[in-house]
Amino acid sequence: MEKLEVGSKLAIHCYKHNGKIHRTWDEAIVLDITDEMLVCGNHRVTVTERDGKSHKTKETAIIFFYTKKWFNIFAQFKKRGLYYKCNIATPYLIDENIIKFIDYDLDLKVFPDGAFKILDRNEYKYHKMKMKYSEDLDKILQNQLTELITMKKSEVGPFDKNIVDKYYSKYLDIMSKND
Numbered sequence: 134m135e136k137l138e139v140g141s142k143l144a145i146h147c148y149k150h151n152g153k154i155h156r157t158w159d160e161a162i163v164l165d166i167t168d169e170m171l172v173c174g175n176h177r178v179t180v181t182e183r184d185g186k187s188h189k190t191k192e193t194a195i196i197f198f199y200t201k202k203w204f205n206i207f208a209q210f211k212k213r214g215l216y217y218k219c220n221i222a223t224p225y226l227i228d229e230n231i232i233k234f235i236d237y238d239l240d241l242k243v244f245p246d247g248a249f250k251i252l253d254r255n256e257y258k259y260h261k262m263k264m265k266y267s268e269d270l271d272k273i274l275q276n277q278l279t280e281l282i283t284m285k286k287s288e289v290g291p292f293d294k295n296i297v298d299k300y301y302s303k304y305l306d307i308m309s310k311n312d
Contacts, residue, residue, distance in 0.1 A: 156181065157181045204280075217242065240253050
């Protein structure tokens with residue numbers, strides 16, 4: 134693997150607990166790397182679903198992956214404002230220029246007005262039973278969902294619009310240099 138640095142281009146692969154690929158994104162540009170997180174950006178990238186169907190994203194996304202937290206956060210700049218799609222998922226790892234994580238169904242969607250809702254509880258219950266998530270894993274995932282909601286309510290990290298705007302500007306700057 135090439136040395137990871139700001140401007141590096143990676144792909145993203147999302148798996149399920151059973152090891153099967155769930156979704157892929159063909160590009161993510163590295164905007165920041167720390168011991169705790171990796172921040173990437175992308176725009177109009179191809180997303181391929183597990184059934185092989187694909188589509189292009191319409192908006193720029195700033196994506197926050199964590200080394201110790203069991204979630205990742207996609208800040209999406211849509212026409213009607215800044216939305217967040219937060220996945221309860223394993224900490225990321227990078228393998229052969231691919232960001233990899235296991236998605237555990239539960240999602241937090243945050244709307245431009247600050248309202249939020251938890252999505253996919255039924256899917257989580259189904260997969261928990263079908264794929265035999267352990268009680269320890271269930272506790273971790275529920276605790277991380279609580280932490281994510283606390284971060285949102287406190288507007289810290291990616292939920293601080295100034296932080297997202299800073300990375301958005303950095304993404305535009307990197308992309309303008311690549312043209």
